[in-house]
Amino acid sequence: METVKMQDVSVIDLPWKIEYQSDRCTMCGSCVATCTFNAIEAGVERRSVTVSTGHQPSPTQRHSAVPVIRQKASLTNACVGCGMCEKVCPNRAIRPIRNLDSRQNLLARTGGATIKRGGRTNLNSDRTLDKIIVGRISQMTDPALDSERHTFDILAPFGRVLSPKELPLAAVGNDLKLTTSTPPVNWIYPVIFSDMSIGALSTRAWEAIALATAYLNEKHNMPIRMCSGEGGMPVKLMQSEYLKYTILQIASGHFGWNRIIKAMPEMKVDPAGILIKIGQGAKPGDGGLLPAAKVAPHVQAIRGVPKADLMSPPNHQGLYSIEESVQKMFLSMNAAFKFRVPVAIKCAASATSVSVYNNLLRDPYKICGGFFLDGIQGGTGAANEVSLDHTGHPIVSKVRECYLAAVKQGSQGQIPLWAGGGVGLTGNAAADAFKLLCLGANGVFLGKMLIQLCGCIGNEQGRCNSCSTGKCPTGICTQDPHLVRRLDIDKAAQNIVDYMLALDAELKKLMAPIGNSTLPVGRSDALVTTDKAIADKLNIQYAC
Amino acid sequence: MCRIGAIKSKVPFHPSKALYLMLPQQEGHDNSGFAMVMQDLYGRFAEYKDKPLLSVACTQKGNKLIEDFMDNNNFNPVYEWIPNISKRPGLDIKAMPYYIFRAYDYPEHYADTTPEAKAELLLDIRLALRELLEKAGQGYVYSFWPDVLTLKEIGDPRDIAEYFGLWKETDELTAKNIVVQCRQNTNYDIVRYAAHPFFLQGYTLCANGENTFYTKNKEFQKSLHRGYIGFESDSQNFLYTLHYVLHELKWPIKYYKHVITPLPFAEITTRSDRAELTAIRQSLGHLEINGPNTIIAMLPSGDMMTCCDSKKLRPVVVGRDENTLAIASEVCGINTILPDRDKTLDIYPNEREVVLINERLEVERWKQ
Ligand code: SF4
Ligand code: SF4
Numbered sequence: 001m002e003t004v005k006m007q008d009v010s011v012i013d014l015p016w017k018i019e020y021q022s023d024r025c026t027m028c029g030s031c032v033a034t035c036t037f038n039a040i041e042a043g044v045e046r047r048s049v050t051v052s053t054g055h056q057p058s059p060t061q062r063h064s065a066v067p068v069i070r071q072k073a074s075l076t077n078a079c080v081g082c083g084m085c086e087k088v089c090p091n092r093a094i095r096p097i098r099n100l101d102s103r104q105n106l107l108a109r110t111g112g113a114t115i116k117r118g119g120r121t122n123l124n125s126d127r128t129l130d131k132i133i134v135g136r137i138s139q140m141t142d143p144a145l146d147s148e149r150h151t152f153d154i155l156a157p158f159g160r161v162l163s164p165k166e167l168p169l170a171a172v173g174n175d176l177k178l179t180t181s182t183p184p185v186n187w188i189y190p191v192i193f194s195d196m197s198i199g200a201l202s203t204r205a206w207e208a209i210a211l212a213t214a215y216l217n218e219k220h221n222m223p224i225r226m227c228s229g230e231g232g233m234p235v236k237l238m239q240s241e242y243l244k245y246t247i248l249q250i251a252s253g254h255f256g257w258n259r260i261i262k263a264m265p266e267m268k269v270d271p272a273g274i275l276i277k278i279g280q281g282a283k284p285g286d287g288g289l290l291p292a293a294k295v296a297p298h299v300q301a302i303r304g305v306p307k308a309d310l311m312s313p314p315n316h317q318g319l320y321s322i323e324e325s326v327q328k329m330f331l332s333m334n335a336a337f338k339f340r341v342p343v344a345i346k347c348a349a350s351a352t353s354v355s356v357y358n359n360l361l362r363d364p365y366k367i368c369g370g371f372f373l374d375g376i377q378g379g380t381g382a383a384n385e386v387s388l389d390h391t392g393h394p395i396v397s398k399v400r401e402c403y404l405a406a407v408k409q410g411s412q413g414q415i416p417l418w419a420g421g422g423v424g425l426t427g428n429a430a431a432d433a434f435k436l437l438c439l440g441a442n443g444v445f446l447g448k449m450l451i452q453l454c455g456c457i458g459n460e461q462g463r464c465n466s467c468s469t470g471k472c473p474t475g476i477c478t479q480d481p482h483l484v485r486r487l488d489i490d491k492a493a494q495n496i497v498d499y500m501l502a503l504d505a506e507l508k509k510l511m512a513p514i515g516n517s518t519l520p521v522g523r524s525d526a527l528v529t530t531d532k533a534i535a536d537k538l539n540i541q542y543a544c
Numbered sequence: 545m546c547r548i549g550a551i552k553s554k555v556p557f558h559p560s561k562a563l564y565l566m567l568p569q570q571e572g573h574d575n576s577g578f579a580m581v582m583q584d585l586y587g588r589f590a591e592y593k594d595k596p597l598l599s600v601a602c603t604q605k606g607n608k609l610i611e612d613f614m615d616n617n618n619f620n621p622v623y624e625w626i627p628n629i630s631k632r633p634g635l636d637i638k639a640m641p642y643y644i645f646r647a648y649d650y651p652e653h654y655a656d657t658t659p660e661a662k663a664e665l666l667l668d669i670r671l672a673l674r675e676l677l678e679k680a681g682q683g684y685v686y687s688f689w690p691d692v693l694t695l696k697e698i699g700d701p702r703d704i705a706e707y708f709g710l711w712k713e714t715d716e717l718t719a720k721n722i723v724v725q726c727r728q729n730t731n732y733d734i735v736r737y738a739a740h741p742f743f744l745q746g747y748t749l750c751a752n753g754e755n756t757f758y759t760k761n762k763e764f765q766k767s768l769h770r771g772y773i774g775f776e777s778d779s780q781n782f783l784y785t786l787h788y789v790l791h792e793l794k795w796p797i798k799y800y801k802h803v804i805t806p807l808p809f810a811e812i813t814t815r816s817d818r819a820e821l822t823a824i825r826q827s828l829g830h831l832e833i834n835g836p837n838t839i840i841a842m843l844p845s846g847d848m849m850t851c852c853d854s855k856k857l858r859p860v861v862v863g864r865d866e867n868t869l870a871i872a873s874e875v876c877g878i879n880t881i882l883p884d885r886d887k888t889l890d891i892y893p894n895e896r897e898v899v900l901i902n903e904r905l906e907v908e909r910w911k912q
Contacts, residue, residue, distance in 0.1 A: 138835075142835040145855075150855070153808050162827050165793070176795060410764065412764060413826075413830055515754075515756045515834060520760075524759060
């Protein structure tokens with residue numbers, strides 16, 4: 001018998017256990033080959049077999065060695081429940097089962113290292129949005145519209161909007177004429193494809209999203225914009241017409257900006273906007289993190305860095321203060337594109353978001369073209385688990401508070417509010433978006449959901465979430481050329497396109513019954529909730 | 545549902561005409577109230593055209609509060625019209641004990657101030673009176689403006705008219721413009737302030753329909769101007785936006801429609817004034833209205849305007865003869881007061897159209 005020490009890690013300590021039926025298994029090896037986490041292996045087990053072949057029972061027992069597939073009892077090779085083995089097994093002989101008695105959290109900090117992973121929070125998946133219902137349905141006096149027949153204006157502003165009295169309009173006879181230019185504002189689809197970098201994503205996954213973006217614009221006339229994510233984008237794309245569908249991101253590491261700046265003279269069109277990333281909802285206190293395992297040669301090229309862990313600082317460093325450096329960045333970004341391209345800012349939702357928003361609203365230069373608030377349910381390619389699960393702020397009440405803060409000073413809509421971090425968590429992004437709009441958001445941004453449409457199988461219950469490992473089983477979050485090939489770009493793009501077309505139809509299905517042909521931004525009267533605490537907090541009607 | 549109407553005439557006419565315009569439409573308006581704003585007054589008020597005229601419904605105590613307040617603020621009454629009230633039992637009216645239609649002299653030190661300063665003063669006084677009466681629970685103040693009289697009450701319009709003696713066509717109280725409506729706001733509580741037409745600094749407006757952007761309009765308007773208060777009805781949004789566009793921003797009137805029902809972006813981009821229209825739609829997005837609506841507005845000049853929502857879910861019709869023009873939700877009302885007009889000249893404005901009628905009854909129509 002093998003000696004087992006009490007402290008040894010065993011399969012029962014791991015978060016997922018493999019259920020394996022050797023009688024179904026033909027030992028084809030597909031599962032072992034497909035498991036990117038090296039969590040299973042082929043082995044031999046000794047079996048005792050009793051047989052009786054005569055007319056009368058005459059049992060004989062013999063021992064035989066049988067080949068089997070078994071799970072490794074190792075923390076570094078723990079099964080993540082991705083289910084790829086089950087997917088590829090032709091005989092349904094193997095599948096992962098969640099282990100409720102896992103002790104992984106107690107064991108995984110070997111050597112004093114923090115637990116790192118990707119994905120999303122696994123603790124805070126409670127959903128306020130599902131407790132809110134669109135409860136004001138037009139019945140008689142204000143007829144509902146026909147979602148098929150009426151035309152709907154489904155567009156949201158990206159850019160700094162002036163107050164009516166600040167508009168440089170002068171009456172010339174019966175006409176108003178703009179006397180000077182106003183800050184640039186782009187009216188775009190109220191759903192932005194969120195900032196996921198090449199590096200965090202495989203080039204193919206990034207390309208799939210870019211492809212879907214272009215297709216939705218060119219073929220379906222949906223002005224969807226995609227944010228590059230930190231780290232830049234391929235120079236060829238920057239020099240192409242498609243740049244106009246892209247929002248370029250600059251984050252605290254400033255990765256990729258050298259190349260962007262160098263590409264500027266070559267740009268044929270302006271980008272759709274600039275997004276300065278201050279923080280991220282999934283891990284508010286941390287800067288970006290790209291583990292060395294994912295810094296493949298092309299990532300090194302795009303970002304202009306050697307192969308190493310790429311850590312962006314938690315804030316934008318300036319000589320004097322963060323405010324100053326952000327202000328400088330705003331000005332330089334605006335100036336870089338000669339004030340033709342709106343510049344927005346993305347922050348992690350926080351108890352302090354309202355004061356940040358107030359400061360932006362009161363900024364005399366009027367250079368902030370959008371406030372992107374990212375909630376705790378957002379995703380990330382890599383983070384410390386302690387940040388993922390224990391830091392952050394729910395998005396719904398925060399958006400509402402910011403909107404109401406603007407209402408108080410009559411400046412609603414001047415710095416468009418964009419909400420993200422958990423939008424579409426249950427797969428119903430249109431309903432989530434609609435409710436957030438009613439609460440005061442101008443639009444929403446989607447990230448995780450896009451990669452889920454590409455094939456990511458991660459979820460809030462601890463499945464996979466291995467985006468930091470470089471071993472993404474679906475080829476989405478890895479730079480390993482073998483794994484990346486698992487992703488079918490066209491199919492992934494097609495899924496995103498299909499989803500967005502349905503989302504558009506669903507938005508209309510929600511706008512029509514409340515009788516609105518334009519987006520119901522701030523129409524909190526359209527919402528009710530059966531939760532009194534939510535009603536009080538969001539200032540919407542309580543219903544029961 | 546509401547039915548709304550307005551009459552504009554080259555010759556002064558009696559309010560009974562407004563009743564004849566509205567009563568045939570009663571199937572649609574449920575006869576739950578009567579409210580009208582008269583502008584460009586003749587009869588008893590003809591000599592007091594430049595004197596601010598206070599229209600109030602109140603209690604005896606309220607009357608006293610007003611007298612003291614006006615006295616303290618150096619407004620001296622110069623003329624009061626006291627309607628010949630009928631107390632016939634059985635009249636369906638929730639009458640208030642006192643109705644004040646009183647013209648005042650400006651305080652002496654205001655004699656030489658600009659019209660703008662006077663306009664601000666009159667608004668301040670009305671708002672202060674409203675607060676005073678509201679706090680004490682003693683009455684309602686509808687308008688305080690030269691040459692404008694407002695009468696509103698809850699009940700059956702026929703009985704209200706009888707109560708105020710409005711069926712008897714005399715020369716005592718006439719006007720060249722009347723905007724009228726015959727229904728209380730039945731969506732919510734019956735409150736006198738919720739009955740259109742609404743009035744603010746020379747702008748009068750009534751609306752038929754439902755403004756589904758009420759909350760978002762209200763939240764924005766609240767911080768735009770001290771006079772934008774109450775919000776007892778979603779139709780007040782239209783008035784405040786009209787006042788904001790014309791009085792505050794001082795924009796040409798055609799931009800009002802661009803604010804309340806902006807063109808779809810796809811259409812804006814094809815126009816030569818797209819930069820201006822986009823800027824307007826952007827900055828005044830929270831004043832956009834939605835839902836089915838028709839409005840009738842009267843401007844300080846006496847010009848009248850009508851337009852509909854962008855889907856034309858509520859109709860309106862304009863009919864006229866040589867001397868009189870009427871606007872109404874339904875043509876049956878116009879047929880009653882202008883039976884011999886040339887009906888081929890009737891105008892049924894479409895969802896992008898604005899109709900403006902000036903002092904000489906010249907009609908200007910344009911597409912947004
Ligand atoms: S579920 Fe995924 S990680 Fe677990 S054994 Fe199967 S392939 Fe490997
Ligand atoms: S499938 Fe890939 S992208 Fe999805 S959670 Fe796993 S590692 Fe991350």
